[in-house]
Amino acid sequence: MFAEENGLHGDPRIKAISDAIRVVPHFPKPGIMFQDITTLLLDLKAFRYAVDIFVDRYRDKQISVVAGVEARGFIFGPPIALAIGAKFVPLRKPRKLPGEVISEAYVLEYGTDCLEMHVGAVQPGESVLIVDDLVATGGTLSAAIRLLERAGAEVVECACVIGLPLVKGNWRLNGVPLYVLVEPRLDDLECTL
Amino acid sequence: MLKISLGFHKCIRHLPSGNSEISLKLLTSFTPPVKQPTGALCFYPSSAAARTVKRFSNMAASNSDHNQGYTVAKDDRISRISSSIRVIPDFPKPGIIFQDITTMLLDPVAFRDTIDLFVERYKEKNISVVAGVEARGFIFGPPIALAIGAKFVPMRKPNKLPGAVISEEYSLEYGTDIMEMHVGAVQAGERTLVIDDLIATGGTLVAAIKLLERVGANVVECACVIELPDLKGRDRLGGKPLFVLVSST
16 A cells, blocks of 8 residues: 555645656666665655654564665665564565575576575564565565565565555555555656755 | 774874873764673774773784774673574585575564664764675674664676676686666765674675775765675785674684
């Protein structure tokens, strides 16, 4: 669900967040309008707003784990985890995590990729929030959900700064609700950089 | 001659014997931390006034011993942080002892304390940019940036940042790698911190410093959770000071 349709209707922070995101056309390849959150990170207020909105939503939900998807999920996940007193668990590309890991493959447009999590990072029954900067096809987040469910955790929600419903009106991914602050922009609104 | 890290005022007193006594005072004021520091090396003074940190003679002093004392944190919270870091032998290859900070991230108190120690040091220092090195620098940099009111600037592997970037090549043990930063992210004269989880040889941090200096930023300090002092990365930072929480030999 979009934040604006879920309690934050008319909240000026949503527009501030959206305006702070830079759209870079044709990156990484022609036709893709890349939603660049690095300009959000340069906007002190807007970055703070994004974290605050997530923290306010998840603070009282007994979430004990925030799992962030490498690499931009590492930027948004830890501030949320710290504020709500949860563990932070990085979900990484292959061969980055030392020691014992579980791996989950997922499909890309061309080929496959793999997401890994440490064995023992998450206990069965823990309530987990997954965080990434953006949800597109949902492939990465689906892999993340599968990893956490294989460890016996319950994924409460997936939270992203930017996203769209996966198929019209469908805000669930493998049964897990998606919470998104802003939708992708297609224009080239003047931005910081 | 002793090398003194930035942030201290060096007072030299010439003694009648002909030796010199050197004392160092922390000049900046901090809001008092919750826990009082213990031990002779008082890195987090409890009062806002300047306070003598340590005295030593320059007679038989060795630079490295005294240097390290000032830029490795001393605080009651350090032992919990240090114990929370997992050591994994032979990763990523035989002979390397890997310092795994993910276990510290699983201890909310240790993770919170880690961030607090950096924030206490850097708030009210007019730092406007925290630059974090991909990927583990992305975990520590943003919470620090948010707490001290600075921008967060990711320093990334090649081809990840969209739009105009500047690139810096740096050496690895075998071969080279490239680090990139967005054009326009940092303005000339901005006071900047560079953050990563660990400093080994210092190659990555040097690349980050170079990128920032190429756009005219003022790199005030490099900060890492862990230092591997035997690899002497500290000495390779072009004179930039280094602050770490844990030193691992």
